[in-house]
Amino acid sequence: MASITLDHLAHAYRPDPRDPQDYALKEINHVWRQGGAYALLGPSGCGKTTLLNIISGLVTPTQGRILFDGKDVTNLPTEARNIAQVFQFPVVYDTMTVRENLAFPLKNRHLPREAIAKRVEEIASRLDMTRVLDRKASNLTADAKQKISLGRGLVRSDVAAILFDEPLTVIDPHLKWQLRSTLKELHRALDLTMIYVTHDQTEALTFADTVVVMHDGAVVQTGTPEELFERPAHTFVGHFIGSPGMNVLPVRVDGATAHIGDVAVRLARAYPALPAGEKIELGVRPEFATLARAGTGLPVRVKRIDDIGRARIARVEIAGHAAAAMVPDGLALDGDRAGLALETRQIHIYAGGVLVPGEGGVG
Incomplete structure (x- = not known):
């Protein structure tokens, strides 16, 4: 678990950027507290996935630093950052059972067998997957496979942060509300730093304690769902949040x-x-x-x-x-x-x- 500091962070995909419009991600300075539930909210192309990839180590920023609990991790690879990441589409081992998929990150860290079994049962129960624990992943629906991906991200209790990149895209609409509520409950129970990327305001406002609204590569407002609704700091926030918008x-x-x-x-x-x-x-x-x-x-x-x-x-x-x-x-x-x-x-x-x-x- 970690607090995350974005220190004069900016990124450009083109070489030798000179003007603000050259940057896919304009300068950000912010501290995200340990144990917080954050959503990066904005339309496609606004820079939220670029920011998530910088946090995860998939992208090295053009300028600035990123710190986990005060430690500079800007140039560290993903595997050295102690994070878990859940992507838009399921990433599972089809030849393994659900139980083996959930246990895999813990076995890699050589946890005792009893501790692994207890943790797997806990996460499976919270995701309503107990009855399919011994089924092969290859025989499951896309919904169920994505729940395995979510479970693999949540099963470790020692991660600095869990990053979710639009994880409910393949989930049937009638299950989305249930899974958002489950993630919220898990966040409260596990005290993990969670960062959730989405273009869906409902997902962001129901999951996060703090929402980071992005537009054209810049953070235009950071606040609670209530603050964004009642006092939009930018007309874009007013337009984007609410139905109909401001x-x-x-x-x-x-x-x-x-x-x-x-x-x-x-x-x-x-x-x-x-x-x-x-x-x-x-x-x-x-x-x-x-x-x-x-x-x-x-x-x-x-x-x-x-x-x-x-x-x-x-x-x-x-x-x-x-x-x-x-x-x-x-x-x-x-x-x-x-x-x-x-x-x-x-x-x-x-x-x-x-x-x-x-x-x-x-x-």
Whole structure:
């Protein structure tokens, strides 16, 4: 088990990088605590797999260092880092039984037979594989084979970290929730440092204590699922997390008032000195925007209402810009004109995509 320090870490696949756009992974400085459950979340090509491969030793960074418990491992090979890694597709020994597959990492380390048997039974039980322990892996489904891969990664208690690279890709959808919950329970029980790479926000938010959101090779925010939802540090985070994502609207800000076209929005804080030349935007999640009768709140035009089972979401237009809002039960609309009520303290202002704190409080 280890804390992991990323010290001025960056990587470029092209030789002689000069500009930020030359880097697949832009500079990162961060410390991940021992025993933490982390998710690297972002779209394909954002740099998350590059970062995971640097941590595992498959890639040597162009600049900076990586430290495990303060020890510089930047130039050490994978086998010298004492990690376990679970890949996107199953990696198993087909000619071995499930029991032999799970025991293999422990036998390689010459653990006593009794200790191996006890640990294998524990992990198999947690993964609901006890009844297939003596079956050959070749006779199992892709789902079951990936559960063996997960088990092999989890069976060692002495690893510095376990790295998961989109491990549920081949798992049937109805099993994914169960396995995410199992991994979370195992993390709590085993106190292992776990790093989970995914492009799926549901996987990231249900597995991790801390989510690292990546975009265009850079870390744009690190925080708890609640922090990412309630206070996105970047408009990308607001867009990427949530369904639907955060409403982001171009505005002009005058002190504690934002103007969406000719519609004035009262803010909870004042913004007296926004940077010149940057695009200024207002962000508010649909969960904090509620449709109301016309003449109440901000004037909007309703384009359509989507019923998603647990809620109804209105697609509206405000001053010519699209937005989404929640529809309260029992609301009756007269035509396509309506009002929009925003929770003032859940409105954020961004300059160049980056959250601006604002000053003081209003009202």
